[in-house]
Amino acid sequence: MLEKLSDPLVHLVRNSLDHGIELPEVRKACGKDETGRVHLHAYHQGGTIVIEVADDGAGLNKAKILQAAREQGVIGEHEALAEDRIHELIFQPGFSTADTITDISGRGVGMDVVRRNIKDLGGSIEIESEEGLGSTFTIRLPLTLAILDGQLVRIGRHIYSIPLVSIVESLQVAPKCVSRITGKGEIYKLRADYLPIIRLYEVFNVVSDSERIESGILVVVEDDGQRAGIYIDELLAQQQVVIKSLETNYTRVPGISGATILGDGTVALILDVPGVVELSRNFVPVGFRPDTHEAVVRAA
Amino acid sequence: MNLGQQLNETTQPMPTAAGQYLTFILAGTEYGVDILRVQEIKGWDTATEIPNTPEYIRGIINLRGTIVPIVDLRRRFHMDAVAYGNTAVVVVLKVKRAGGERTMGFVVDAVSDVYNVTVDQIKAAPDFGTSVSTEFVKGLTTVGDKMVILLEIDQLVDTGVATAEKALPIKADLKRRGDT
Numbered sequence: 287m288l289e290k291l292s293d294p295l296v297h298l299v300r301n302s303l304d305h306g307i308e309l310p311e312v313r314k315a316c317g318k319d320e321t322g323r324v325h326l327h328a329y330h331q332g333g334t335i336v337i338e339v340a341d342d343g344a345g346l347n348k349a350k351i352l353q354a355a356r357e358q359g360v361i362g363e364h365e366a367l368a369e370d371r372i373h374e375l376i377f378q379p380g381f382s383t384a385d386t387i388t389d390i391s392g393r394g395v396g397m398d399v400v401r402r403n404i405k406d407l408g409g410s411i412e413i414e415s416e417e418g419l420g421s422t423f424t425i426r427l428p429l430t431l432a433i434l435d436g437q438l439v440r441i442g443r444h445i446y447s448i449p450l451v452s453i454v455e456s457l458q459v460a461p462k463c464v465s466r467i468t469g470k471g472e473i474y475k476l477r478a479d480y481l482p483i484i485r486l487y488e489v490f491n492v493v494s495d496s497e498r499i500e501s502g503i504l505v506v507v508e509d510d511g512q513r514a515g516i517y518i519d520e521l522l523a524q525q526q527v528v529i530k531s532l533e534t535n536y537t538r539v540p541g542i543s544g545a546t547i548l549g550d551g552t553v554a555l556i557l558d559v560p561g562v563v564e565l566s567r568n569f570v571p572v573g574f575r576p577d578t579h580e581a582v583v584r585a586a
Numbered sequence: 587m588n589l590g591q592q593l594n595e596t597t598q599p600m601p602t603a604a605g606q607y608l609t610f611i612l613a614g615t616e617y618g619v620d621i622l623r624v625q626e627i628k629g630w631d632t633a634t635e636i637p638n639t640p641e642y643i644r645g646i647i648n649l650r651g652t653i654v655p656i657v658d659l660r661r662r663f664h665m666d667a668v669a670y671g672n673t674a675v676v677v678v679l680k681v682k683r684a685g686g687e688r689t690m691g692f693v694v695d696a697v698s699d700v701y702n703v704t705v706d707q708i709k710a711a712p713d714f715g716t717s718v719s720t721e722f723v724k725g726l727t728t729v730g731d732k733m734v735i736l737l738e739i740d741q742l743v744d745t746g747v748a749t750a751e752k753a754l755p756i757k758a759d760l761k762r763r764g765d766t
Binding site for chain 1: 639643
């Protein structure tokens, strides 16, 4: 997997440096910092791995791409294209807009290979680009062969793995910190913060040891800057797990990003934290939405 | 395309069905599936339940490193649930779907036999209208004095998983629970 990924990544970074980032004088003239930046960012999102290559350079030059496409006969002389269709053109084999061929890029071999490699891995690539502000290439790969650090948790007789990257902390619930909003959504006061409580057994419709909140554990998770407390019965071991897809033989399940096989041969499900938060939002409409959340914080 | 297939295409609704069938027992009745679809037969053990799935999906198991979902055929056919004994088995079948081939397990009461069935031994299932769903019945055949129901396994899973997928947007389910 890594072998197939390294070439596209190197290529994207080269592209950002050569096509994206402008020369210092040009950058200065545009009012940008003379030093260009290329950001690489990788993270889990839902059931996928996301890798972003973002630069603060010139962005894709749509006029230039269109002109080059017309010259190379990729599109008709007077064909008009939507913005994302124009961006798509750079994935055409042999397509290049570079005026001069440099050591780094401009030979027109590249983006099509990048896309093919990523497709071979079952992934996709997207472009977001603003002229003058920079471009972001987003690669999404399925979580198949990936390994993940997981925290095993137990609810009743069910064992789930929560990705460690999503976990902020785990704590025993102090009942006095629990309050309810309009009698429905439960809120936990964690230091200066208010977290919505997600009772996982409710969301997943399974039987837990106890419904008394103080007898379980609250796992504080964070997704997109938004925190929530997932209520479970017990914390088990932390363990690296190999992610296996549920979709190969079954179908996508909301709140679950995959499955894994534990040491004893049994199967545990891996939680998709954003998915669980989403599920719980549908489950407890009041008290979880950011607006009500804020309202409570203000009231407090 | 061989003659048999051509013949069958012209004389619908009987699809090609001749061949060997593995049969299993469900609530006293014998059911058969195309033996070429059978990957393996294994003893029933527990499965890891998947939240918010239809009742007849028993969960998933680890089949030598592959995650395989288990369909409870009794529940699928709305029969009375029983506690599975030590004769209960999982028949692992290869199921063809639009997206490719899937491996799925089916819990049944017991495995019975393998029969050779020729096309003329297969009778179409009588039409019950909407009272009994026969869309996944390929046909009926007689072995000795027993009736064997031949199942169209792709159809079974297709409708099964299709309804599962439909049932998945949990909002409706949750709304129902929220109301109570």
